Amino acid sequence: MAFVTGGVAAAQDRLHVTGLVFLGLLGLALARITVPITNLVLDATEETSPFRPHPVLWLLVAAVAVRILPDLGIMPFPPGPPHALSALLFAGAFGACSPTRAPSTRIPAEDAPVPASALATRSPPAVLGLGLRPFFLAGAIHAAAVVLVWAPWFLGFVSIPSALPPLAWHAHELLFGFVPAIVAGFLLTAVPSWTGRPPLRGAPLIGLLVLWLVGRAAILLGEGQDAFVVAAASLAFTAALSGFVAHEILRAKNRRNLKVVAVLVGLLAAQALFHYEVARYGSTILGDRIALALVIVLVTIIAGRIVPAFTGNWIRRANPGREPAPFGRIDAAAMTLGVVALAGWAAAPAVPSAEAALGVLLVTAGAAHLVRQARWVPHRTLGEPLVAILHLGYLFVPIGFLLAGAAALDGLPGAAIGATHAWAVGAIGVMTLAVMTRASRGHTGRDLSADLATVVIYLAIVAAAAMRVAASMAPQHTMLLVPGSAVLWSLAYLGFAAVYGPMLWRPRVDG
Numbered sequence: 001m002a003f004v005t006g007g008v009a010a011a012q013d014r015l016h017v018t019g020l021v022f023l024g025l026l027g028l029a030l031a032r033i034t035v036p037i038t039n040l041v042l043d044a045t046e047e048t049s050p051f052r053p054h055p056v057l058w059l060l061v062a063a064v065a066v067r068i069l070p071d072l073g074i075m076p077f078p079p080g081p082p083h084a085l086s087a088l089l090f091a092g093a094f095g096a097c098s099p100t101r102a103p104s105t106r107i108p109a110e111d112a113p114v115p116a117s118a119l120a121t122r123s124p125p126a127v128l129g130l131g132l133r134p135f136f137l138a139g140a141i142h143a144a145a146v147v148l149v150w151a152p153w154f155l156g157f158v159s160i161p162s163a164l165p166p167l168a169w170h171a172h173e174l175l176f177g178f179v180p181a182i183v184a185g186f187l188l189t190a191v192p193s194w195t196g197r198p199p200l201r202g203a204p205l206i207g208l209l210v211l212w213l214v215g216r217a218a219i220l221l222g223e224g225q226d227a228f229v230v231a232a233a234s235l236a237f238t239a240a241l242s243g244f245v246a247h248e249i250l251r252a253k254n255r256r257n258l259k260v261v262a263v264l265v266g267l268l269a270a271q272a273l274f275h276y277e278v279a280r281y282g283s284t285i286l287g288d289r290i291a292l293a294l295v296i297v298l299v300t301i302i303a304g305r306i307v308p309a310f311t312g313n314w315i316r317r318a319n320p321g322r323e324p325a326p327f328g329r330i331d332a333a334a335m336t337l338g339v340v341a342l343a344g345w346a347a348a349p350a351v352p353s354a355e356a357a358l359g360v361l362l363v364t365a366g367a368a369h370l371v372r373q374a375r376w377v378p379h380r381t382l383g384e385p386l387v388a389i390l391h392l393g394y395l396f397v398p399i400g401f402l403l404a405g406a407a408a409l410d411g412l413p414g415a416a417i418g419a420t421h422a423w424a425v426g427a428i429g430v431m432t433l434a435v436m437t438r439a440s441r442g443h444t445g446r447d448l449s450a451d452l453a454t455v456v457i458y459l460a461i462v463a464a465a466a467m468r469v470a471a472s473m474a475p476q477h478t479m480l481l482v483p484g485s486a487v488l489w490s491l492a493y494l495g496f497a498a499v500y501g502p503m504l505w506r507p508r509v510d511g
Contacts (some may be wrong), residue, residue: 008298043228124202126507127482130443131188131200133504134209136436139181140497142216143429146173151486163222163230171443174424175291176234176271177216182432183298184208184241187260191245195252200244208244211237231275238268253490263298267291286351293342297330299431300338300369300397306333307390308376310438314387315380325375334368338401341365343405359408366401371396385450386441389434389458396426403469418472426465429489433461444503445510457495464488 003446127133150170162169192199200208218225218233220466242264249257274287313321342365344358378391404419406412437454441447450458464485471481 003244027114034303057252117313124205125133128205129506129507130199131205132436132439132443135181135188135212136183136440137497137501137504138209138212139178139185139432140436140493141498142173143178143182143437144493144497146170147486147490151483161221161223162217163225163227164278168284169275171284171288172234172271173216173275175288175295176238176267177212177219177433178273179295179428179432180238180241182436184237186302186439187241187245189443191248191257194257195248195254197248197252200239208237208240211240213461227275227279231272231279234266234275235271238264238271240497242318259301260298263294263301265468266294266401270294274353286346289346292420292423293346295428296342296397296400297339299394299427302333303390303394303397303431304335304372304434306435307394310387310390311378311381314384315377319380319383322345322380325378330368330375331372334365337361337365337368338397341401341404348408355408359405359410362401362405362408364405366398366405369398385455385458386434386438386448388464389430390438392458392462393427393430393434396422396430396481399469400427414472414475418469421468421472422465423491425468425485429462429492430458430465433457433492436496437500439469440500440503443508444506445508446503453495453499457492457499460488460495461492464492 057229071422071432127137149158150166151162152445154166154170155161160169164172188205190201191197215234215237218230222230243259245264246258246261249255249261270287270291273290275285277287291297304327308326312323316412340356344354344361348355348358373391373394376391378388378395381387400419400422403412403415403422407415407419437457438448441449467481467488468484471478471485474481
């Protein structure tokens with residue numbers, strides 16, 4: 001693009017630079033503030049590492065260069081890629097700002113006793129004591145709000161000043177808003193047990209939550225704003241989360257869990273691609289498919305650890321007998337087939353000639369995951385809904401594979417959309433609530449057993465998933481099934497916020 005000295009182009013360039021400078025200073029300021037504050041909320045035996053701005057400054061300089069130089073005619077990129085690439089680089093700067101801590105010899109309990117003289121300055125509120133507390137609560141409210149706002153907006157009853165059109169906003173906020181919040185709550189709680197390092201809590205946890213909220217506001221209210229600034233604000237949270245989790249895993253030399261970081265980085269790249277596609281083409285082509293595929297991969301990884309373990313624990317305690325099979329070749333084969341099939345499915349719009357081979361691969365992956373799940377003896381968990389819901393949620397993974405395979409092989413009407421919603425509403429929606437309820441009960445000192453309110457939440461989310469898949473397969477009933485699914489989805493997540501919100505806000509009941 002030729003250099004333009006005045007008019008709209010110059011105004012846009014000034015806005016790019018202004019946004020970069022403002023957000024850059026904000027990011028550096030947050031890092032400067034949160035690092036010393038960390039000393040106040042962590043144990044006295046821990047030390048916060050010195051803030052090193054060099055990676056941050058290099059990333060910011062690269063972001064400015066990639067965005068501005070094409071407009072000066074120095075770099076040959078078209079207008080679109082610099083938005084996505086510079087936004088990704090800028091978001092990486094936030095990741096480099098993640099507070100780091102020196103290794104600790106112990107993991108403090110979530111609400112560990114603290115000397116009375118230090119309570120005022122060193123003990124954060126209960127809701128900030130562990131990552132799952134604020135992020136599960138915020139993520140549940142957001143999940144319900146995304147559906148409740150999108151439906152009337154899509155139907156034209158309300159107007160929202162969003163940076164994205166209704167369908168793109170709906171997909172973005174579920175894949176890049178709701179999912180990362182729940183993933184953050186899970187990982188910020190699980191990583192300390194994986195690594196033996198202290199959990200993130202207090203002021204640094206607030207900073208991460210603020211980044212997430214800024215991203216949601218930027219997308220919802222970003223109409224007419226610079227696309228780069230909106231994208232950077234949206235990408236910052238996932239970048240910071242990825243940087244923090246990677247740092248903790250690497251410092252603890254716990255490299256077996258780096259696959260989780262790889263999924264987070266892939267999700268970040270998919271989000272950048274999503275913004276680029278919307279800016280360039282007005283809709284997304286591959287970004288949302290790549291993101292959904294990555295999240296399903298993450299579901300299969302995490303489920304492979306927790307479902308057999310929790311099932312075995314309950315069986316040994318309440319229903320002695322056959323237990324889940326340990327991880328073996330069948331699991332490895334199912335995982336490999338699933339990853340390859342999901343990669344092919346995500347890339348299918350770019351390679352339409354491979355549909356037949358892809359269909360066979362998807363159906364094979366679905367069958368392999370059904371066999372994998374059968375080895376976890378799901379039929380033996382019907383006596384405890386808190387465990388059974390994990391198996392029911394995972395069942396939507398092979399259902400999605402089989403529907404996607406049917407769509408590729410036979411062009412079955414509605415099967416392609418049904419597969420997407422089997423994964424998005426079923427596998428993700430049901431599994432997240434299953435993990436959220438169990439983890440919330442365990443980390444607030446309550447019995448690992450589902451009460452009536454929790455069972456109602458489970459029934460609502462499973463019915464929402466079943467109705468949304470059915471609507472795809474029976475489009476003549478869309479006007480009944482889709483609104484019904486939306487209402488049940490929202491009731492399930494609002495129900496979680498109402499029932500589990502007070503638990504997450506207050507200290508553990510067992511002290």
